[in-house]
Amino acid sequence: MLSNKDSPVSLDQRNATRLRVLEHIRTRGATSRIDIATALNTSPATVTAATADLISAGLIKEVVGESKSKSAKRGRPRVLLQLDGSSYFVAGLKIARQVISVLLVDFEGKEVTLHTHSLNKTSMSPRDLVKTIYTALEEACSRTEMTIGDLSGVSIGIAGLVDAKRNFVHWSSSLTERNVDFSRLFKEYIPCPAFIENDANLVAKAEQLFGLGIGLRNFLVVTIEHGVGLGIVLDGKLYRGERGCGAEFGHAKVQLDGALCQCGQRGCLEAYVGDYALIREMTVATQDRKPETVSDIHERANSGEQMAISVLNRAGQMFGLGISNLINLFDPECIILSGAQMSFEHLCSDEVMDRIQSGVANVDAPLPDIKVHHWGDLMWAKGAAAYGIEQVSILKVKELPTNAA
Ligand SMILES: [Zn+2]
Known part of the structure; x- marks a missing residue:
């Protein structure tokens, strides 16, 4: 699901391999290096290098357990790799007519809290919308032990024509202006990377990951x-x-x-x-x-x-x-x-x-x-959170040193 072409962030080949390994671990759960190499049809040395990088970025961790692989001998504990859920926290938001729903999740996608912020206007200026998003995020974080500064990414679903690759909204019924570049406004108000996407795309993602798809x-x-x-x-x-x-x-x-x-x-x-x-x-x-x-x-x-x-x-x-x-x-x-x-x-x-x-x-x-x-709006926000996790994964992998093997 993670692909270079879909992302606002471009990737080189090494990072693409790291992400393939990460995505495999996300899909499969705890799994061994050798099983990852077999599944991705790549060499064990490549997987060992990629997993070392992902561990250093805090994205995955080693656990001792029994592999799900049928080829593994039963009862013999092995070193497995799984996501490190507590490493990063992401917010998924859905902007509806009357409310903004905020879902805070950990890096595994587990719900931390859900918060609903009421809107008194159905459409507003881009700056007012981003300020309101900030307020909704602060309110959501105040229900937990986190602050807004603990978030690694914020992903926002909005109705309308959205170029997700560059956080650009051509038109939305929630906005009083056309052709809005949100990347500058996000930098001004949101203290972590933020991403905006068409809400129906996020529902499709949620259906694919958790629903009828x-x-x-x-x-x-x-x-x-x-x-x-x-x-x-x-x-x-x-x-x-x-x-x-x-x-x-x-x-x-x-x-x-x-x-x-x-x-x-x-x-x-x-x-x-x-x-x-x-x-x-x-x-x-x-x-x-x-x-x-x-x-x-x-x-x-x-x-x-x-x-x-x-x-x-x-x-x-x-x-x-x-x-x-x-x-x-x-x-x-x-x-x-x-x-x-x-x-x-x-x-x-x-x-x-x-x-x-x-x-x-x-x-x-x-x-x-x-x-x-x-x-309900929870599932729209869940799609937004899943998109946020993808984008944060890409950013964290990109931050890895390029000279790592
Ligand atoms: Zn129309």
Whole structure:
């Protein structure tokens, strides 16, 4: 999962080997040098050198235990290598409309604390956002024995068009400005390396590591809440596009000159399916009875209100059209519909499945699995924390002396 190309930090060959060894230990748990060499198809001398470097960086430690390897003789204790969980601490943040969720984890990804910071504005200036992030981090740390200075990395998930490689946000509904270079602001306010990434990509990472994407090579994650996001995992790796402007499923057009989207364009999928779009449409249709949430619309549909039913049906039809286009483009093993709070019934009804089926190019093969996964902001933050651990690993490996063997 750690790859040079995906990272804001470039790597030489030696560091790439160190990271492969680290990633193998993270995936496998405690393992011996000889098993690492076999699994990575490399020489024991290379593994010995790489593990010595990783131990000196405090990333892994030696323990005595029984190897999981089938080839090892049972009952004979061996020196194994495992992650040193207490070596570094990382914060994963998810910026939502109303709250910032902060998850502090150790280097193994184990939760230290979870904190929620309420927001009184849904969008703010980049500087105010970074100041608020700092406050949320301080509050989270105050629940533990740590201070913000003990953090080795901070990883932030935000909706919108994000070039993660350079901490650059082209556009986000959480920001009042476009084209924001966060690297300078992070240096000013955050006392450790900080990384910003599209939130749907972080959900895809969380699904891959802890959720319904475990063991899958090619899958898509569609996130639905205020807007609509997409995370693409191809051949086991997150696909980000060249400029961080890809995978904008919410802004794929489903109607020529259609409804106005919050991005400023017309006819985007999100302008029919996002929370704000449903509330807007209901408000226009029934002027004196503005719904507060999508759940209100669901309640009114369930009680037989025709306008609520037709608003949800249209969202479902547009969504089905969009999903069939994704299948035509990617032919994935699975599409995971993932969201924090929203109820999904209107987006995975039989009518929506029929719409998907009728929009997919005719082949004598079943549709990919379409699975629904409800999860809270904790899992979004967990994806952010996993990304933070990856980036901190890369930075720590890069800090190793280059003349080490
Ligand atoms: Zn749009």
